[in-house]
Amino acid sequence: MKLYDSTHAPNPRRVRIFLAEKGxxxxxxxxxxxxxxxxxxxxxxxxxxxxxxxxxxxxxxCIAESVAICRYFEGVQPEPPLMGVDxxxxxxxxxxxxRMEIEVFTNITQVFRNTHDFxxxxxxxxxxxxxxxxxxxxxxxxxxxxxLADRPFVAGERYTIADITALCGIDFGRVSKIGVQPDQKxxxxxxxxxxxxxxxxx
Amino acid sequence: MKLYDSTHAPNPRRVRIFLAEKGxxxxxxxxxxxxxxxxxxxxxxxxxxxxxxxxxxxxxxCIAESVAICRYFEGVQPEPPLMGVDxxxxxxxxxxxxRMEIEVFTNITQVFRNTHDFxxxxxxxxxxxxxxxxxxxxxxxxxxxxxLADRPFVAGERYTIADITALCGIDFGRVSKIGVQPDQKxxxxxxxxxxxxxxxxx
Numbered sequence: 017m018k019l020y021d022s023t024h025a026p027n028p029r030r031v032r033i034f035l036a037e038k039g040x041x042x043x044x045x046x047x048x049x050x051x052x053x054x055x056x057x058x059x060x061x062x063x064x065x066x067x068x069x070x071x072x073x074x075x076x077x078c079i080a081e082s083v084a085i086c087r088y089f090e091g092v093q094p095e096p097p098l099m100g101v102d103x104x105x106x107x108x109x110x111x112x113x114x115r116m117e118i119e120v121f122t123n124i125t126q127v128f129r130n131t132h133d134f135x136x137x138x139x140x141x142x143x144x145x146x147x148x149x150x151x152x153x154x155x156x157x158x159x160x161x162x163x164l165a166d167r168p169f170v171a172g173e174r175y176t177i178a179d180i181t182a183l184c185g186i187d188f189g190r191v192s193k194i195g196v197q198p199d200q201k202x203x204x205x206x207x208x209x210x211x212x213x214x215x216x217x218x
Numbered sequence: 219m220k221l222y223d224s225t226h227a228p229n230p231r232r233v234r235i236f237l238a239e240k241g242x243x244x245x246x247x248x249x250x251x252x253x254x255x256x257x258x259x260x261x262x263x264x265x266x267x268x269x270x271x272x273x274x275x276x277x278x279x280c281i282a283e284s285v286a287i288c289r290y291f292e293g294v295q296p297e298p299p300l301m302g303v304d305x306x307x308x309x310x311x312x313x314x315x316x317r318m319e320i321e322v323f324t325n326i327t328q329v330f331r332n333t334h335d336f337x338x339x340x341x342x343x344x345x346x347x348x349x350x351x352x353x354x355x356x357x358x359x360x361x362x363x364x365x366l367a368d369r370p371f372v373a374g375e376r377y378t379i380a381d382i383t384a385l386c387g388i389d390f391g392r393v394s395k396i397g398v399q400p401d402q403k404x405x406x407x408x409x410x411x412x413x414x415x416x417x418x419x420x
Contacts, residue, residue, distance in 0.1 A: 064361065087309045091308055104275070107287065107290035108279065115267065145344040148344055159267075
């Protein structure tokens, strides 16, 4: 088994943190995204869309998509649970994981994709869309501050994959000057708590 | 239990088809999205982001996000399995569900959101981004045609939630003139097969 990784990209970090929380070690293979190694053969023969991370199992099965990779490890090693513990809880955690992904993580990564020089010539950049996403991201962080007023973690009492997605999104916001505002005290408290877990260094 | 629904929107249809495939009946409550009923109280008191569908359980728990709602029903009634049968299969199905959502469904809905009059004044529309998504959607449908050359369904031998997401995305493409091309014979065969299932009318 090996995990194709890039320490510069926000998605692989989601999986690395998830694995660190589970105490699972998986051999990592770095890809050079600056040299577009993930957009060329042999990588795209295994993952035609070129996204990173990708998990390659010993039987040759290739699993792309960060959350799908996490789902695999949640299945083979349920403890500690990071994706819910019964039908209702799994659904609630998935709701929050998706909200963090769509509203926080993706808005923040779309700012980078549509406005940063790194993506110039790699994708069709639409700077106005990036700026719309910046506004949406800031609005959602303010909302998340409210959400966290009555709970320690995004999905409730327990640290879950939703916290991982939010943390990786927010940290990636630095390059686009998006982050937690000083007056967002609940979000600041949460950010401090999840950032100080050993897994955050993964 | 009740499911907040809108027959005009693509996301609620994903859940209705999922329920039809499971043979589960849930009382539906229609929301008038034309009148922005989903953006006002009392709905946003239960789902602050205003998305539809939302499942309200008898204990008051509100689960938003189509895939999270599907996850709940997969948990309480595993048969027939629509989200995988073991750790590896669940991960593979989730990979395909996410690919269909990100690459097909979301690209297609973003064309509508960013170019159609319905969203004028409701969101910050960026028509150039809508057109970029149109190009991406068409490219991904051509890729999906290749994917389907060696398998009956998107995730492999079995009909899954990935087929539901792809179908709802493609059907919603009509309003933006995006659809299966006549020369995409594998995609056409798949489209015919999934569209003729009784669940497609849900």
